[in-house]
Amino acid sequence: MDLYTRGENAFLKAYGRYDVILEKGEGVYLYDTNGKKYLDFYSGIGVNSFGHNYRPYVEALQKQIETLTHVSNYFYTSQAIEAAEKVKAATKLSGVFFANSGAEAVEGALKLARKYYYLKHGKADSEIISFQHSFHGRTTGAVKLTGNLHYQEAFGPLIEGVHYATLNDLSSVEQLINEKTSAIIVEPLQGEGGLYPCHQDFMQGLRKLCDEHDICLILDEVQCGMGRTGTIMTYFQYGILPDIVCLAKGIGCGVPVGAFVANEKFAKAMQPGDHGSTYGGNPFVCMAVKTVFEIIEKENMIAHVQDISEYLIERLEEVVDEFDQVEGYRGLGLMQGLIFKSDVKPVVKALLDEGVIVVTAGENVLRMLPPFIIEKQHVDEFIEKLKKVLKSCQ
Numbered sequence: 001m002d003l004y005t006r007g008e009n010a011f012l013k014a015y016g017r018y019d020v021i022l023e024k025g026e027g028v029y030l031y032d033t034n035g036k037k038y039l040d041f042y043s044g045i046g047v048n049s050f051g052h053n054y055r056p057y058v059e060a061l062q063k064q065i066e067t068l069t070h071v072s073n074y075f076y077t078s079q080a081i082e083a084a085e086k087v088k089a090a091t092k093l094s095g096v097f098f099a100n101s102g103a104e105a106v107e108g109a110l111k112l113a114r115k116y117y118y119l120k121h122g123k124a125d126s127e128i129i130s131f132q133h134s135f136h137g138r139t140t141g142a143v144k145l146t147g148n149l150h151y152q153e154a155f156g157p158l159i160e161g162v163h164y165a166t167l168n169d170l171s172s173v174e175q176l177i178n179e180k181t182s183a184i185i186v187e188p189l190q191g192e193g194g195l196y197p198c199h200q201d202f203m204q205g206l207r208k209l210c211d212e213h214d215i216c217l218i219l220d221e222v223q224c225g226m227g228r229t230g231t232i233m234t235y236f237q238y239g240i241l242p243d244i245v246c247l248a249k250g251i252g253c254g255v256p257v258g259a260f261v262a263n264e265k266f267a268k269a270m271q272p273g274d275h276g277s278t279y280g281g282n283p284f285v286c287m288a289v290k291t292v293f294e295i296i297e298k299e300n301m302i303a304h305v306q307d308i309s310e311y312l313i314e315r316l317e318e319v320v321d322e323f324d325q326v327e328g329y330r331g332l333g334l335m336q337g338l339i340f341k342s343d344v345k346p347v348v349k350a351l352l353d354e355g356v357i358v359v360t361a362g363e364n365v366l367r368m369l370p371p372f373i374i375e376k377q378h379v380d381e382f383i384e385k386l387k388k389v390l391k392s393c394q
Contacts, residue, residue, distance in 0.1 A: 003033065018352060025052025028371050028378050030357065039356045041370045041382055046191070046223045046335070049250045050295060051371035057253060057291055064287035073281060083286035086293040087261055090232050091245055095267030098259050098281030098289075102222035102248030103137025105258035108275055109244045110141055110183070112262060113216035116269040117182035120214070126182035127161035129173060133193030133362075134164075136185065136220055145185055148193070167196055170205040177209065183216040184209070188234040191223040194362045195330050195337030203238040216243045216266060222258070226250030226292070227302045227372065229332035230309060237332070253292050257285040301372045309333045311376055312368070315383045323390045334372065337365040350389040356382060 001009075003021055021033045028051045030038045043049065050057055064079065071077060084096040099105045110128065117126040130136070134147040143151050144158040152158060161180070165172040173184065184206055190196040210217040219242040224234045228250060231237050235245070243266050248258030257280075262270070279285075296302060309332075316329045316338060327339045340347065344366045348358055361367040370378070 018349075020352065027051045027053070028374050037355055038352075039378060039381055039385075041368050042357050042359045043369045043371050044254070045249065045359065046228060046369040047249045047252070047254060049226065049228070049253050049292070049301075049372045051373045054253075054295070054373070056295055057288070060287055060291040061255070061284070064284055068283040070279065070282040070284065072278065073276065077283045077286070079283040079286040079290060080281045083281070083289040083293075086290055087247070087251075087259055090293060091247075091261045092241055093245065093261045093267075094264040095262045095270065096259055097261075097270070097275065097277075098257060098286065099248075099277050100256050100279055101137070101258045102220075102246065103139045103142045103258075104277065104280070105222065105246040105248055105260045106136045106142040106145065106185075106218075106220060107139055109185070109218045109246050109260040109262075110145070111275055112244060112260065112266055112270055113183035113218060115274060116216060116266050119269055125161070125180055127163065127178070127180045129163050129165055129176050129181060129184045131167045131186055131190075132164050133167065133190060133196065134185075134187060134220075135190070135192035136187075137222075168199045168202045170202055170209070173206065173209060177213055177215070181213065181215050183218050185218040185220060187220045187222075187224060188238065189224040189229060189332050189335060191335070191367070192361055194365050195335065195367060197330065197332055198238070200238055203235070203240055207240040210243065218242060218244045218246065220246045222246055222248045223369075224332070224335055227296055227305055227333075228335050228369070230302065230306045230334075232296070232302060234332065251292060252285055252288045255285045255288040257281075257289060259289075296372075305333050305372050308374055308376070308379065309336075312336060312370075312379050315379055319383065319386060319390070322387070325390065325393065331368075334368070334370055334374075336368045337361050338368070340364045340366065347389055347393065350392070351385060354385045354389060356385050 022030050023033045024031050030040050087096045097108055114126050118124050130145045130147050132147040136142040136145040141159050144162050147164045163176045188198050219235050225247050244262045246260050320326050325341050329338050331337050343363050344360055359367045
């Protein structure tokens with residue numbers, strides 16, 4: 001029995017997996033068990049910011065696993081403290097909680113916003129405003145916040161009190177606010193929903209509404225945070241601070257870690273016993289978090305993201321001009337989507353055959369999340385193979 005068939009027999013059918021078994025990675029490339037080489041333009045869905053086998057990262061984790069991997073959160077460790085300090089400094093917020101994933105970070109943020117409301121009103125009947133086409137995770141709370149019925153319909157009854165506004169339409173938010181509204185949650189740049197960035201006036205308007213009504217503004221930067229869009233947090237591009245931000249993916253660059261981070265006002269609502277995680281913030285993952293921040297700073301990676309994303313956008317504009325089946329592009333930094341007039345899945349599969357890995361965002365958007373370490377020659381390789389595929393599809 002071949003390895004792929006063994007996998008099909010062993011796992012629940014939760015994913016539509018490609019018939020490729022990846023074995024190793026080096027830099028911006030992945031290699032399958034047959035030795036075929038793939039340009040990685042999706043970074044494990046935005047996780048592997050440094051590509052693969054990035055030595056300073058690898059060596060830090062090798063050293064850590066020889067000392068401590070786990071002790072539980074009844075004790076501090078130097079790795080957790082140093083990682084939390086890095087997160088606080090980067091977000092300009094006050095209190096950190098380490099979780100294991102983006103969905104867990106969202107769940108924790110939701111609980112903290114509702115706890116603040118409970119302390120203020122003395123009752124647990126709060127409501128949340130989310131947005132159509134959003135994506136916040138697969139757990140039952142996070143999936144209810146996700147503004148797409150497809151992800152919810154088989155799993156009810158879900159949590160109550162969630163309403164969906166229209167992205168970049170402030171009036172649609174204002175119409176939903178009432179005395180029970182405890183939080184507004186939004187991705188500054190929607191990922192799964194189709195690479196839709198929030199507008200400047202919209203984000204600043206949300207901040208103003210939350211201030212006026214004492215509502216918690218939660219920003220989900222699980223995919224768009226940690227430098228991917230050209231600033232360490234995307235919200236700095238809007239000139240605002242959230243009350244809570246949710247992080248994962250690039251915060252650990254491969255190990256399972258997430259975090260939610262609160263400002264002082266909301267951090268005070270958290271008391272012992274309100275929330276917890278057995279694995280969250282253990283020494284191993286916190287060494288990864290600490291190392292990620294150190295590498296980003298030492299290697300000046302955000303400046304590189306800004307520079308190389310400009311070149312990527314120039315090349316994407318060529319594709320839009322050259323091919324009728326492509327309508328345009330949208331995104332920020334190294335989180336870009338190429339918009340097609342029809343289903344993009346055949347293009348994604350054809351690119352895989354050509355040795356390029358990308359993902360979709362909805363039915364008609366080709367999503368690019370390359371590692372921060374890509375150079376112009378890697379962008380050129382991607383565009384050359386993309387053009388080859390699109391010519392064959394005309």
